[in-house]
Amino acid sequence: MLNLEYPLTRAQIGSYRKNGFICLRKVAAASDIAVYRPKIQNAVAKKLNKDSASGETKAYGRYFGQVTNVWQLDAGLQPFIFAKRFARLAAILMGVSGVRLYHDQALFKQAGGRNTPWHQDQFYWPLDTVNTITLWMPLTEAPRESGTMSFAAGSHHEGSLISIAISEDSQTRFEELVADRKYPIKDFSLHAGDATFHAGWTVHSAHANSSDATREVITIIYYADGTRIMDPDNENRKVDMEVFHPGQNAGEVAASPLNPLLYP
Numbered sequence: 001m002l003n004l005e006y007p008l009t010r011a012q013i014g015s016y017r018k019n020g021f022i023c024l025r026k027v028a029a030a031s032d033i034a035v036y037r038p039k040i041q042n043a044v045a046k047k048l049n050k051d052s053a054s055g056e057t058k059a060y061g062r063y064f065g066q067v068t069n070v071w072q073l074d075a076g077l078q079p080f081i082f083a084k085r086f087a088r089l090a091a092i093l094m095g096v097s098g099v100r101l102y103h104d105q106a107l108f109k110q111a112g113g114r115n116t117p118w119h120q121d122q123f124y125w126p127l128d129t130v131n132t133i134t135l136w137m138p139l140t141e142a143p144r145e146s147g148t149m150s151f152a153a154g155s156h157h158e159g160s161l162i163s164i165a166i167s168e169d170s171q172t173r174f175e176e177l178v179a180d181r182k183y184p185i186k187d188f189s190l191h192a193g194d195a196t197f198h199a200g201w202t203v204h205s206a207h208a209n210s211s212d213a214t215r216e217v218i219t220i221i222y223y224a225d226g227t228r229i230m231d232p233d234n235e236n237r238k239v240d241m242e243v244f245h246p247g248q249n250a251g252e253v254a255a256s257p258l259n260p261l262l263y264p
């Protein structure tokens, strides 16, 4: 199923561009989840155990366990992370002819895990484009109370709204901004294999996990092929440039070996 095209209507594409997010059902089949979920779980368990044994702390540990680029930890995950079915959706929703992988992230929020504060992703990314998008897909049933995402509709049109990293401060400041600007807030209950897509500048957060199971999610982040690396103007962007575009410099087309062309 990963090579089959997912049909998108004009209305869905229009809705994504207007609102800065969309929820699509059955983006991955139950059979795909059955194959790749255990591999993602293994990658997460190995990496998080290793990090806690070495005393390494994760920046987002308060909100979720985060493991980046699972495709590098297990080559058996490449068919899933590199799936043309997913990358094509990213390209069509953004209206670009090709997309590259920025990185993937497994985001496992444990039962009882707190809400993910409001933020804008692109604050972290040294990418000189508005054409960035994240696929966020649960690997299990994901009712709202397990920690699904909330989106501020239309907020992506403004670009950077507050230059701030994800924190209790970003929660307070974006909460005020969302209320002031009266952005409608939308969230979804998802099934395994459903996905939301959101733009890099869409203001978003995620609910706390008040269920009794870990919220298992894989995200895949894409950007338009041909995008250049900007001069990193904050420490996060500098680190991301070094980690996700190794050996590359500002001004170059972002296309390191970690950024394969996934579509077309």
Ligand SMILES: O=C(O)CCC(=O)C(=O)O
Pocket: 063, 064, 107, 109, 116, 121, 134, 136, 147, 204, 205, 206, 217, 219
């Ligand atoms: O999964 C979460 O709790 C937050 C994820 C997020 O903010 C993102 O993928 O952009």
